[in-house]
Amino acid sequence: MTARPANAHQARLLRLLRDGGPSSRAQLGDQVDLSRSKLAVEVERLLETGLAVADGLAASRGGRRSHNIRLAPQLRFLGVDIGATSVDVAVTNAELEILGHINQPMDVREGPVAVFEQVLAMAAKLRASGLAEGFDGAGVGVPGPVRFPEGVPVAPPIMPGWDGFPVREVLSQELGCPVMVDNDVNLMAMGEQHAGVARTVGDFLCVKIGTGIGCGIVVGGEVHRGTTGSAGDIGHIQAVPDGRPCACGNRGCLEAHFSGAALARDATEAAQQGRSPELASRLETHGALSAVDVAAAAAAGDATALGLIREGGVHTGQVIAGLVSFFNPGLVVIGGGVTGLGHNLLAAIRTQVYRQSLPLATGNLPIVLGELGPTAGVIGAARLISDHLFSPA
DSSP, X not given: OXXXXXXXXXXHHHHHHHHHOSEEXXXXXXXXXXXXXXXXHHHHHHHHHTSEEEEEEOOOSSSSXXXXXXXXXXXXXXXXXXXXXXXXXXXXXXXXXXXXXXXXXXXXXXXXXHHHHHHHHHHHHHIIIIIXXXXXXXXXXXXXXXXXXXXXXXXXXXXTTOTTOOHHHXXXXXXXXXXXXXXXXXXXXXXXXXXXXXXXXXXXXXXXXXXXXXXXXXXXXXXXXXXXXXTTOGGGSBSSTTOOBOTTSOBSBHHHHSSHHHHHHHHHXXXXXXXXXXXXXXXXXHSSOOHHHHHHHHHTTOHHHHXXXXXXXXXXXXXXXXXXXXXXXXXXXXXXXXXXXXXXXXXXXXXXXXXXXXXXXHTTOOEEEOSSTTHHHXXXXXXXXXXXXXXXX
């Protein structure tokens, strides 16, 4: 992809075509503040660049029928969502529809060189399958704070060896295309906003509960990253005064009391102490426990597993209640690996938020599970790079 929109009008048209699919000139005109002649000029210029193409006759609105306009069908974006224990890589078209998707286990603690060798091998596999000759751009999510303008992780608590690593620069050289990097939770929020449960909401919170806990903050349809890129780091808000030590060096952080890692630790302790025959059986069978085991034990009616989920939901709900009172969002989305705990977790979070936050903030506040699961991050990553490329050069 060598061309870029020449001005804000063209950028707006490209994003409308990305989000809404093929549209007629008349439909585009309904959504932009341009005269018919100016709109015609900007559309023709986009067609000349090859970023957009004519795509069949549009439905008649009286008079001569015009052609639909769509984004160039050969455009390909790579979405990479790096988690603490796995990585997702996907190829999308310009409308951010997933054409191919690979998920593999991976330990982020192995460091950036090992992780990106795996990512590049997965990208090569997708390319070799015929989905893409090359990539026009790539978006990358990592599970830690990112200095957004440079695409560099900064002191990520669960990512030893990543501090200051030039992710954007290195991957751009390897892939031969522009690359943008962001926190994985921001990309989950962008994915749910583009194709998931938050499609019609301008102000919302997206809480990801996985190995760690973070929050994507969307204000007026745009991700709020804060001054340095660390907005939404709610896993290190204190949930329990003088509580457990956290990897960040403080005590009582939400993440230390409820996250994938904390839940696995508590479940293992319960199994070893004989408080849960179901978890003890699973520990003996698998050698280790995870949130998946806790969910299965809870589904089987295990009281200890249900108690762990509810306690975690209470702690998480306490923190979210404070965010709701402060931000007054229109929606709260709960996502991440621990959402396999399902409605037991959701019920505990809802109860705490509705109990603690002001009625004006919660009177019409949906708190829901995300719709997209593991594809939210890769769709968000593709949207991140498309936002960059569909902006004036």
